[in-house]
Amino acid sequence: MPVTTSSGRRLASKQALLDAMADRFLEDFAADLPAGSWDEQLAAAAWRLRQVLLSHRDGARVMAGTYVAEPNTILLSNLVIEILQAAGLPPDRAAGPPLPRSTTCSATPLKNKPRSS
Numbered sequence: 001m002p003v004t005t006s007s008g009r010r011l012a013s014k015q016a017l018l019d020a021m022a023d024r025f026l027e028d029f030a031a032d033l034p035a036g037s038w039d040e041q042l043a044a045a046a047w048r049l050r051q052v053l054l055s056h057r058d059g060a061r062v063m064a065g066t067y068v069a070e071p072n073t074i075l076l077s078n079l080v081i082e083i084l085q086a087a088g089l090p091p092d093r094a095a096g097p098p099l100p101r102s103t104t105c106s107a108t109p110l111k112n113k114p115r116s117s
Helices: 014-025 038-054 059-064 071-086 099-112
Strands: none
Touching: 014 059, 014 071, 038 059, 038 071
């Protein structure tokens, strides 16, 4: 069943809406990530992802329920792969498992965190 967003954009289904939301959440993810060693960059990326998930109501749940191949989610995956390759991991090890699966694992505790009003 088609879904229409508040901006008038028509999407094919509720899942398409959730996928678009997940991609939108990550729109500014890579902006101004600090330079540094690979472990500092990876920690900064993880912290930024946590901030993104907590800044949207049910952000972790929306991200965990999607496997999106849209520009911003691909950018996030590519960023992590580049950091891991800079650390010396071969491309096949740096690229797996897919980031959304690891996001699912880390998102579980976030949904139980009380939100400040």
